[in-house]
Amino acid sequence: MDGLTARDRNFAARVRDSFDRQNAMRLIGARLTKIEPGYCEIELPYRDELTQQHKFFHGGITTMIADSAAGYAAYSLFPADASVLTVEFKMSLLAPAAGEMLIASARVVKPGRTLTLCDVEAHAVQDGKKTLVLKGLETLICLHNKADR
Amino acid sequence: MDGLTARDRNFAARVRDSFDRQNAMRLIGARLTKIEPGYCEIELPYRDELTQQHKFFHGGITTMIADSAAGYAAYSLFPADASVLTVEFKMSLLAPAAGEMLIASARVVKPGRTLTLCDVEAHAVQDGKKTLVLKGLETLICLHNKADR
Amino acid sequence: MDGLTARDRNFAARVRDSFDRQNAMRLIGARLTKIEPGYCEIELPYRDELTQQHKFFHGGITTMIADSAAGYAAYSLFPADASVLTVEFKMSLLAPAAGEMLIASARVVKPGRTLTLCDVEAHAVQDGKKTLVLKGLETLICLHNKADR
Amino acid sequence: MDGLTARDRNFAARVRDSFDRQNAMRLIGARLTKIEPGYCEIELPYRDELTQQHKFFHGGITTMIADSAAGYAAYSLFPADASVLTVEFKMSLLAPAAGEMLIASARVVKPGRTLTLCDVEAHAVQDGKKTLVLKGLETLICLHNKADR
Numbered sequence: 001m002d003g004l005t006a007r008d009r010n011f012a013a014r015v016r017d018s019f020d021r022q023n024a025m026r027l028i029g030a031r032l033t034k035i036e037p038g039y040c041e042i043e044l045p046y047r048d049e050l051t052q053q054h055k056f057f058h059g060g061i062t063t064m065i066a067d068s069a070a071g072y073a074a075y076s077l078f079p080a081d082a083s084v085l086t087v088e089f090k091m092s093l094l095a096p097a098a099g100e101m102l103i104a105s106a107r108v109v110k111p112g113r114t115l116t117l118c119d120v121e122a123h124a125v126q127d128g129k130k131t132l133v134l135k136g137l138e139t140l141i142c143l144h145n146k147a148d149r
Numbered sequence: 150m151d152g153l154t155a156r157d158r159n160f161a162a163r164v165r166d167s168f169d170r171q172n173a174m175r176l177i178g179a180r181l182t183k184i185e186p187g188y189c190e191i192e193l194p195y196r197d198e199l200t201q202q203h204k205f206f207h208g209g210i211t212t213m214i215a216d217s218a219a220g221y222a223a224y225s226l227f228p229a230d231a232s233v234l235t236v237e238f239k240m241s242l243l244a245p246a247a248g249e250m251l252i253a254s255a256r257v258v259k260p261g262r263t264l265t266l267c268d269v270e271a272h273a274v275q276d277g278k279k280t281l282v283l284k285g286l287e288t289l290i291c292l293h294n295k296a297d298r
Numbered sequence: 299m300d301g302l303t304a305r306d307r308n309f310a311a312r313v314r315d316s317f318d319r320q321n322a323m324r325l326i327g328a329r330l331t332k333i334e335p336g337y338c339e340i341e342l343p344y345r346d347e348l349t350q351q352h353k354f355f356h357g358g359i360t361t362m363i364a365d366s367a368a369g370y371a372a373y374s375l376f377p378a379d380a381s382v383l384t385v386e387f388k389m390s391l392l393a394p395a396a397g398e399m400l401i402a403s404a405r406v407v408k409p410g411r412t413l414t415l416c417d418v419e420a421h422a423v424q425d426g427k428k429t430l431v432l433k434g435l436e437t438l439i440c441l442h443n444k445a446d447r
Numbered sequence: 448m449d450g451l452t453a454r455d456r457n458f459a460a461r462v463r464d465s466f467d468r469q470n471a472m473r474l475i476g477a478r479l480t481k482i483e484p485g486y487c488e489i490e491l492p493y494r495d496e497l498t499q500q501h502k503f504f505h506g507g508i509t510t511m512i513a514d515s516a517a518g519y520a521a522y523s524l525f526p527a528d529a530s531v532l533t534v535e536f537k538m539s540l541l542a543p544a545a546g547e548m549l550i551a552s553a554r555v556v557k558p559g560r561t562l563t564l565c566d567v568e569a570h571a572v573q574d575g576k577k578t579l580v581l582k583g584l585e586t587l588i589c590l591h592n593k594a595d596r
Contacts, residue, residue: 024207027176027198049176052217053297058173059235060213067209068201085242086208087413088437090388090537092237092564092584094557109582110541114412115385115439117539117582135556135564137539137584139386139437141413148202236562237586239388239537241415241435243408258433259392263561264534264588266390266433284407284415286390286435288535288586290562322505325474325496347474350515351595356471357533358511365507366499383540384506390535446500 004038004108008080011037015072018148022068030065032072038108040073046100057097062104062122062134066091069106070118070138075148077111083148084140087115091136099126106138116140153187153257157229160186164221167297171217179214181221187257189222195249206246211253211271211283215240218255219267219287224297226260232297236264238287246282248275255287265289302336302406306378309335313370316446320366328363330370336406338371344398355395360402360420360432364389367404368416368436373446375409381446382438385413389434397424404436414438451485451555455527458484462519465595469515477512479519485555487520493547504544509551509569509581513538516553517565517585522595524558530595531587534562538583546573553585563587 008014012035019025019032025042028050034041042065044050044057052058067086075084104122122134157163161184168174168181174191177199183190191214193199193206201207216235224233253271271283306312310333317323317330323340326348332339340363342348342355350356365384373382402420420432455461459482466472466479472489475497481488489512491497491504499505514533522531551569569581 018202021202022207023198023200024210049172051172053167053170054232058171058213058217060209060216061173063212063216064207064209067212068207083203085245088239088241088386088435090237090239090584092557092586093235094564096234110539110579117541119582132557135566135584137386137537137582139539237535237584239435241408241437243415259390259430266392268433281408284417284435286388286433286535288390316500319500320505321496321498322508347470349470351465351468352530356469356511356515358507358514359471361510361514362505362507365510366505381501383543386537386539388535388537391533394532 004077004111006037006076010080011076014080015076019072024064025068028061028064035072035076037076038073040069040076041103041105042069044102057102059093062097062102063091065102065104066120066122066134066136067138069104070120071140073106073108073118074116074140077108078142081145081147083143083146085143087139087141089136089138091134093134095131095133097124097133099124101125114142153226153260155186155225159229160225163229164225168221173213174217177210177213184221184225186225187222189218190252190254191218193251206251208242211246211251212240214251214253215269215271215283215285216287218253219269220289222255222257222267223265223289226257227291230294230296232292232295234290234292236288236290238285240283240285242283244280244282246273248273250274263291265291302375302409304335304374308378309374312378313374317370322362323366326359326362333370333374335374336371338367338374339401339403340367342400355400357391360395360400361389363400363402364418364420364432364434365436367402368418369438371404371406371416372414372438375406376440379443379445381441381444383441385437385439387434387436389432391432393429393431395422395431397422399423412440451524451558453484453523457527458523461527462523466519471511472515475508475511482519482523484523485520487516487523488550488552489516491549504549506540509544509549510538512549512551513567513569513581513583514585516551517567518587520553520555520565521563521587524555525589528592528594530590530593532590534586534588536583536585538581540581542578542580544571544580546571548572561589
């Protein structure tokens with residue numbers, strides 16, 4: 001979907017402010033690295049604390065940053081006095097998430113007054129090489145007249 | 150699905166040992182509270198560090214324990230020399246996860262030599278009252294001849 | 299979820315009338331066999347025309363009746379002047395759908411003013427024996443003030 | 448995913464032969480219009496018999512051709528002596544499927560020895576204008592040493 005435009009020209013500041021209040025993102029060390037109308041990227045450097053039993057990033061950790069990226073990709077298109085909630089997602093884990101960095105990116109496929117669908121991906125970066133580790137779809141709902149803070 | 154039986158009678162110890170090596174579970178403070186053949190429960194007490202911007206449990210955190218519960222429900226039925234990987238999951242977030250405790254439970258719907266499907270739920274407990282906050286389905290794959298440790 | 303009650307006591311007639319206008323159900327020969335508040339069953343006798351390349355019921359055919367069952371389980375709880383649309387579904391196909399009959403059943407897990415989540419199953423009946431062939435989750439949206447006909 | 452190559456150079460004939468044996472595709476009038484390594488398109492002209500209660504294409508019908516397209520996109524990459532089964536799919540229905548034609552297309556995102564993931568879309572064509580009506584992900588399994596016919 002091309003040509004997505006934000007209704008609120010202050011959208012980037014609104015997204016960053018909301019992200020900064022997600023304590024769970026701080027706990028794991030995730031950083032919001034890009035926000036454009038309908039698009040968001042979140043990076044997460046490797047730490048031993050984020051792993052599953054084989055020392056890869058835990059699939060739930062990968063999903064956490066994918067979910068937040070989708071939420072903010074959608075939220076970037078919402079009016080200033082709305083907030084966002086995740087309705088559901090489907091994530092396919094395509095390869096062990098091994099490496100020094102995870103990058104999740106989400107793009108709005110279909111914006112809507114009530115529901116928005118995002119396409120989500122995550123890549124692991126190991127020795128500079130990117131591997132697709134997650135592919136998903138996520139549905140978000142816009143809560144009108146219910147500002148995020 | 151009734152009458153699921155574990156092929157490895159040491160399954161519970163095997164599951165607990167694997168869970169203890171999931172650093173991400175330790176980071177968030179999750180506890181494995183029940184393991185039976187084809188069934189697993191994981192609890193997570195509330196902490197401010199686990200929240201999204203509205204101070205509910207982050208949906209990705211809820212998914213983390215749901216995903217681990219599904220993985221171990223499946224793994225409990227695997228032979229001793231196999232390990233488990235998540236193929237994909239679909240999670241619907243039904244209500245804000247507010248409360249002092251989250252409980253994820255997973256049950257094997259269809260065991261298989263290669264693929265296993267689990268039904269997953271998570272409830273938030275607030276003032277002793279349980280609310281269904283997540284309902285999902287998760288597919289796991291059995292890696293034969295590849296012990297978990 | 300127990301104790302679901304229909305707001306419109308004429309719900310069963312409303313569901314049957316809508317089902318009868320689904321030409322696609324007539325094309326494949328599906329029958330609505332049970333409708334209760336938040337619950338629906340649809341049956342489909344075997345015909346050669348409904349098969350995939352191995353002569354089982356086509357997975358899309360199984361999904362068709364599962365989707366309609368979920369739609370009407372949700373719609374049974376809606377006000378009389380509303381209509382229903384499918385938002386999304388996730389279906390896992392657990393076994394080849396072989397036999398003389400398919401039975402899809404859907405139950406509302408979480409009713410809501412806007413969104414409703416249903417749990418969906420389909421069984422194939424062969425020589426009187428039922429096999430679970432599909433397990434799914436489906437999200438429906440209620441369009442208020444937009445009667446179905 | 449670029450650079451997908453078919454291991455069996457006879458893949459297109461193998462796909463078309465299998466498609467021709469899907470009776471359900473004939474019942475609804477679907478046509479296989481494109482097959483390339485890892486990519487498949489299926490078209491379906493409008494007929495009154497394919498509709499739901501509001502006279503749009505039934506969501507299950509749209510899913511049928513999306514599922515077949517994904518199956519054959521994956522199957523095109525399989526060895527000649529293998530067959531394909533759908534493991535699961537998640538489909539989001541983005542708009543009423545109104546128009547004179549439906550076009551489903553599927554592309555392999557991640558090929559694998561056992562499991563293959565496809566990205567799926569369907570567009571409705573009305574008065575020459577294409578609208579995205581379905582977006583999905585589908586997992587297929589390769590059954591080795593089990594030829595399709």
